Amino acid sequence: MPSERATQTTPFAAMDVLERASERDGVVHMEVGEPDFRPPAAATEAAVAALRAGDDDYASSRGIQSLRDAISDYYDDTYGVDVPAERIIVTPGSSPALLLAMLATVDPGEDVVLTDPHYACYPNFVRQADGNVVTAPLDPEDGFEPNVEAFADVVDDDTAAMLLNSPANPTGAVTSGDKLEALVELGADTDTTILSDEVYHGLAFDAEEHSVLEYTDDAFVLDGVSKRYGMTGWRLGWAVCPPEYVDAVNRMTQNVFICAAPFVQAGAEAAIREGTDWLADVREEYRERRDLLVDAAERWGFDVGYTPEGAYYLLLDVSDLPGDAFDVADVFLEDAGVAMTPGPDFGSGAEDYLRASFATSTEDVREAIERIDALLAEATTT
Numbered sequence: 198m199p200s201e202r203a204t205q206t207t208p209f210a211a212m213d214v215l216e217r218a219s220e221r222d223g224v225v226h227m228e229v230g231e232p233d234f235r236p237p238a239a240a241t242e243a244a245v246a247a248l249r250a251g252d253d254d255y256a257s258s259r260g261i262q263s264l265r266d267a268i269s270d271y272y273d274d275t276y277g278v279d280v281p282a283e284r285i286i287v288t289p290g291s292s293p294a295l296l297l298a299m300l301a302t303v304d305p306g307e308d309v310v311l312t313d314p315h316y317a318c319y320p321n322f323v324r325q326a327d328g329n330v331v332t333a334p335l336d337p338e339d340g341f342e343p344n345v346e347a348f349a350d351v352v353d354d355d356t357a358a359m360l361l362n363s364p365a366n367p368t369g370a371v372t373s374g375d376k377l378e379a380l381v382e383l384g385a386d387t388d389t390t391i392l393s394d395e396v397y398h399g400l401a402f403d404a405e406e407h408s409v410l411e412y413t414d415d416a417f418v419l420d421g422v423s424k425r426y427g428m429t430g431w432r433l434g435w436a437v438c439p440p441e442y443v444d445a446v447n448r449m450t451q452n453v454f455i456c457a458a459p460f461v462q463a464g465a466e467a468a469i470r471e472g473t474d475w476l477a478d479v480r481e482e483y484r485e486r487r488d489l490l491v492d493a494a495e496r497w498g499f500d501v502g503y504t505p506e507g508a509y510y511l512l513l514d515v516s517d518l519p520g521d522a523f524d525v526a527d528v529f530l531e532d533a534g535v536a537m538t539p540g541p542d543f544g545s546g547a548e549d550y551l552r553a554s555f556a557t558s559t560e561d562v563r564e565a566i567e568r569i570d571a572l573l574a575e576a577t578t579t
């Protein structure tokens with residue numbers, strides 16, 4: 198009999214949609230956040246060279262020193278903050294880093310505050326630590342930026358952690374420095390640890406990105422190469438830990454994951470050190486797709502009244518169409534061959550929406566727009 202924890206772990210609807218969509222030919226996939234770009238060439242070359250050189254034994258559980266130095270330099274170069282390599286633990290993806298941070302922070306029965314909407318998997322991470330999910334609503338009129346008062350309303354002595362995410366999935370919202378600083382203050386006043394998921398950093402179009410590390414050392418940052426460098430299948434991430442948590446997180450890493458693959462770490466280091474120009478080009482292409490979709494959403498009347506400032510997602514308000522978000526997603530898939538994720542997967546605050554991912558090619562984004570144009574034109578004439 199599976200445990201209560203296992204039974205309560207919900208599926209990830211985007212993957213369910215992907216499974217269904219993959220059974221059909223010619224579908225434009227906008228349901229998953231899977232970048233269509235090949236990684237920076239330097240990353241592939243470095244990983245292949247490391248593999249050929251026999252770099253395939255267990256590595257240090259904390260991560261290879263030269264990669265941790267590259268990550269430390271990245272924080273200095275990008276945000277002007279000093280993050281000693283000793284505080285960085287390399288993991289097989291940012292998801293394991295988040296799991297470790299959650300397990301290191303939350304005791305059974307304690308609350309963890311998430312925004313609503315949030316990344317669909319977050320509640321399941323809280324469940325693995327036997328914590329309780331508490332939500333702070335986001336408002337489209339604020340561009341889905343976190344509302345500090347909404348956090349203050351739900352944070353109390355039972356709160357172990359607040360989980361922040363900027364640029365955010367599923368909204369694309371970027372949290373301003375002032376708001377981050379206010380949330381850090383709230384965390385300090387209430388002894389609540391901040392877990393900051395910064396996996397979409399590097400993918401902000403208009404807004405300035407801030408790391409929580411600019412305002413405190415007393416927070417976890419979870420990050421990785423999946424989204425920024427199009428390296429989702431490499432499984433490489435890291436946790437920057439508050440000083441007093443480093444050894445605890447390392448002990449859990451030693452036992453549970455042992456280490457991230459060393460040749461993958463060599464590739465990640467090359468991406469971080471040499472991928473800046475690659476990233477600048479990719480970001481411009483995402484911006485172009487974002488603009489195409491935002492224009493189309495306005496034309497369709499699905500406009501949510503905000504423009505995503507980062508990541509590669511847009512929420513479409515489909516509340517004026519017949520049926521709920523699941524029905525609309527079905528119609529888009531069945532009648533237009535366009536796969537999108539129903540909003541409820543991301544919390545009750547996204548009930549009226551579909552999430553469109555523009556991590557797919559620009560050509561595909563144009564094709565999806567044409568197909569939905571045709572679908573809606575047909576619906577109004579019949």
Ligand SMILES: Cc1ncc(COP(=O)(O)O)c(C=O)c1O
Nearest residue numbers: 290291292316366396421423434
């Ligand atoms: C907000 C957010 N955090 C973390 C992840 C997982 O990233 P990784 O591939 O580094 O585990 C995702 C993947 O979609 C995400 O959207």
